[in-house]
Amino acid sequence: MSQPLKVALIGANGQLGSDIVSHFLPQCDRYQLTALTRADIDIRQADIVDQVLTTQKFDVVINSAAYVRVDDCEQEVDTAFNVNAIGALNVARACRDINALCVYISTDYVFRGDRPSPYTESDMPNPINIYGTSKLTGEYLVQQTTTRSLILRISSVFGKAGASGKGGNFVETMIKKAKAGDPLKVVNDIFMSPTYTYDVARLLDALLQAGATGIIHGANSGSCSWHEFASAALSLANIQHPIAAIPASDFPTKATRPMNSALISNQLPKITDFQMRSWQEALAAYIQAR
Numbered sequence: 242m243s244q245p246l247k248v249a250l251i252g253a254n255g256q257l258g259s260d261i262v263s264h265f266l267p268q269c270d271r272y273q274l275t276a277l278t279r280a281d282i283d284i285r286q287a288d289i290v291d292q293v294l295t296t297q298k299f300d301v302v303i304n305s306a307a308y309v310r311v312d313d314c315e316q317e318v319d320t321a322f323n324v325n326a327i328g329a330l331n332v333a334r335a336c337r338d339i340n341a342l343c344v345y346i347s348t349d350y351v352f353r354g355d356r357p358s359p360y361t362e363s364d365m366p367n368p369i370n371i372y373g374t375s376k377l378t379g380e381y382l383v384q385q386t387t388t389r390s391l392i393l394r395i396s397s398v399f400g401k402a403g404a405s406g407k408g409g410n411f412v413e414t415m416i417k418k419a420k421a422g423d424p425l426k427v428v429n430d431i432f433m434s435p436t437y438t439y440d441v442a443r444l445l446d447a448l449l450q451a452g453a454t455g456i457i458h459g460a461n462s463g464s465c466s467w468h469e470f471a472s473a474a475l476s477l478a479n480i481q482h483p484i485a486a487i488p489a490s491d492f493p494t495k496a497t498r499p500m501n502s503a504l505i506s507n508q509l510p511k512i513t514d515f516q517m518r519s520w521q522e523a524l525a526a527y528i529q530a531r
């Protein structure tokens with residue numbers, strides 16, 4: 242029997258990180274997981290990263306840590322780049338030194354979003370906000386530093402833990418407001434691929450088993466507007482509450498959002514039989530499990 246893969250996970254407390262822990266930790270025959278929170282490793286500090294990662298012989302390091310507050314990134318540019326770009330570089334250097342696969346979790350926001358069709362892995366990124374720019378810089382730094390990397394782009398995630406950086410997730414916010422009887426207005430002209438972190442954890446497992454490298458899009462399949470997503474969430478949760486559809490121009494934010502950042506993968510079918518289910522199925526599973 243082969244040895245379990247030694248995997249370090251950075252960002253273990255996060256929305257995605259928590260689901261990676263839940264999926265990988267019990268599988269002791271296949272994975273030996275070291276779950277690292279920000280208290281264990283601050284990726285902005287190269288010496289700490291080096292100390293934590295190079296003293297053990299990890300086969301894989303998953304970097305799920307990020308500064309994810311998209312609007313705050315516009316002002317807090319230093320923090321965005323220190324975590325999402327320099328942090329990614331620090332992790333990639335340590336991976337190179339121990340010959341570990343460096344897995345960097347990235348985002349649909351690397352794309353401009355000015356076309357109607359979904360983005361594939363071969364489309365050229367061209368971000369329109371600081372968050373997307375810092376994450377794309379992270380991707381470049383990882384690729385430039387180590388030849389053994391996997392960049393997994395996901396989008397608009399929802400998971401049991403809720404994004405710690407965002408204080409919950411969109412689905413929970415909608416349900417909470419609807420239950421409180423608050424008026425709801427949601428944009429209906431921004432499109433994306435909602436993605437369940439539970440599914441991303443399983444996808445990562447399949448990708449590691451397949452020895453995948455390069456850039457891969459790992460969103461749930463299909464796409465919708467935020468209004469459609471919110472309506473589906475309330476309907477699945479059996480909550481009757483009106484949601485007004487508004488254009489993005491009526492909901493100004495500090496950071497400009499891509500109008501269509503839906504992701505699709507040309508690579509996945511070439512690598513693994515694992516398929517990401519539709520966002521509707523994933524949302525139904527989430528609502529049932531919450």
Ligand SMILES: NC(=O)c1ccc[n+]([C@@H]2O[C@H](COP(=O)([O-])OP(=O)(O)OC[C@H]3O[C@@H](n4cnc5c(N)ncnc54)[C@H](OP(=O)(O)O)[C@@H]3O)[C@@H](O)[C@H]2O)c1
Nearest residue numbers: 252254255256257279283284306307348397398404405406
């Ligand atoms: N949320 C989305 O909609 C979305 C969409 C596309 C891509 N992504 C990507 O998916 C990944 C996971 O996001 P998420 O939604 O799970 O976000 P999250 O819940 O905010 O998790 C991010 C984690 O990173 C940790 N972290 C922040 N700064 C750190 C630092 N300097 N050193 C070490 N750890 C640090 C946070 O720790 P604390 O909890 O202690 O702050 C948190 O546990 C990120 O790479 C993100 O860019 C997210």
